[in-house]
Amino acid sequence: MEDKLTAHVRHIERTLRVSAIGLFLAASVWLLRDILLLTFSAVVIACVLRGASNAVQRVLRSGPSISLVCVIVLTCLVLGALLWWRGSAIFNQADEISQQLRTQLERIWTELANSSWGSVFAQQLQIAGKSLRAGLTGYVPGVIGSVLGIGGTLIVVGATAIFLAASPQLYLEGALRLFPTTWRPRGREVAGELASTLRLWFLGQFIDMVIVGFLLGLGLFLIGSPLALSLALLAGLLNFVPYIGALAGAVPAILVALAQSPALAAWVALLFLSIQLLEGNVIAPWIQKRTISLPPALTILSQTVLGTLFGLIGLIVATPLIAVLLVAVRMIYVEDFLERERKQAA
Numbered sequence: 001m002e003d004k005l006t007a008h009v010r011h012i013e014r015t016l017r018v019s020a021i022g023l024f025l026a027a028s029v030w031l032l033r034d035i036l037l038l039t040f041s042a043v044v045i046a047c048v049l050r051g052a053s054n055a056v057q058r059v060l061r062s063g064p065s066i067s068l069v070c071v072i073v074l075t076c077l078v079l080g081a082l083l084w085w086r087g088s089a090i091f092n093q094a095d096e097i098s099q100q101l102r103t104q105l106e107r108i109w110t111e112l113a114n115s116s117w118g119s120v121f122a123q124q125l126q127i128a129g130k131s132l133r134a135g136l137t138g139y140v141p142g143v144i145g146s147v148l149g150i151g152g153t154l155i156v157v158g159a160t161a162i163f164l165a166a167s168p169q170l171y172l173e174g175a176l177r178l179f180p181t182t183w184r185p186r187g188r189e190v191a192g193e194l195a196s197t198l199r200l201w202f203l204g205q206f207i208d209m210v211i212v213g214f215l216l217g218l219g220l221f222l223i224g225s226p227l228a229l230s231l232a233l234l235a236g237l238l239n240f241v242p243y244i245g246a247l248a249g250a251v252p253a254i255l256v257a258l259a260q261s262p263a264l265a266a267w268v269a270l271l272f273l274s275i276q277l278l279e280g281n282v283i284a285p286w287i288q289k290r291t292i293s294l295p296p297a298l299t300i301l302s303q304t305v306l307g308t309l310f311g312l313i314g315l316i317v318a319t320p321l322i323a324v325l326l327v328a329v330r331m332i333y334v335e336d337f338l339e340r341e342r343k344q345a346a
Contacts, residue, residue, distance in 0.1 A: 046164035051199040104255040204291035212239045219271045
């Protein structure tokens with residue numbers, strides 16, 4: 001009887017200890033959520049840079065550091081050449097898009113306010129807008145964002161990513177030292193798979209973004225939409241965020257076309273719908289066969305949850321974060337825990 005009571009007490013003690021640790025970790029993650037999301041963003045960029053430098057290293061037969069420098073310099077040169085070639089046109093069109101969007105939104109707002117049913121809807125939108133503006137203050141990245149601003153945050157993330165990409169083994173081995181020695185070999189396998197997943201995810205999203213941007217630019221040019229280059233570039237960049245980004249990219253193009261004529265706006269909407277159907281049924285499956293495949297429902301759910309909790313940065317990192325979580329659950333929980341127990345039971 002005493003042995004059963006002692007075992008029961010120990011079980012309760014162990015449960016309370018695990019619960020306390022879990023609550024502590026959850027509270028720590030919540031308090032440091034902005035820093036952790038920025039760190040994860042730096043890790044994603046570092047994995048991409050490291051993958052590109054490895055490819056350059058195989059081609060040039062150079063060292064890792066030289067290959068990484070080549071990747072960074074080449075990236076800067078490509079961006080600089082793009083800005084030199086079409087930078088002024090893009091900035092001018094972006095300013096014109098901003099002006100046209102403001103004009104169209106003011107016109108739509110005036111028409112809503114002057115109609116009987118639209119006035120009620122406009123009041124609700126105004127209340128929702130005030131709530132949204134109040135809530136957005138919590139979405140600005142925490143301490144780093146408030147002290148250094150967005151530009152400083154980008155510099156910190158970029159510098160962190162470069163240092164991580166330059167010496168990944170240093171930081172990986174330092175992290176693995178926190179675990180028992182018997183776990184470290186498996187930890188290296190999991191870390192390697194996670195890095196490969198992030199690289200493949202980025203590659204797939206980049207290819208998808210380029211294809212969709214090119215098709216939209218060509219389509220907007222053929223139907224005679226104004227500001228085709230900037231609208232296609234904006235839509236392609238927003239398409240980096242799956243599903244939600246596609247919708248966000250369509251709205252400015254439709255509003256700009258609406259300033260010309262309702263018929264043109266309808267053609268632009270039809271163009272975006274057609275390309276998104278093509279992307280969802282042909283382009284994306286073809287890319288996912290060669291990179292990684294994520295369940296659409298899980299992707300949208302993760303974007304909704306992280307976007308609501310953490311704002312824009314949560315929305316951006318939602319897809320790569322769910323990708324690495326799926327790999328981690330498969331390798332650590334399913335393969336190392338469930339399948340091992342099943343084999344032992346057999």
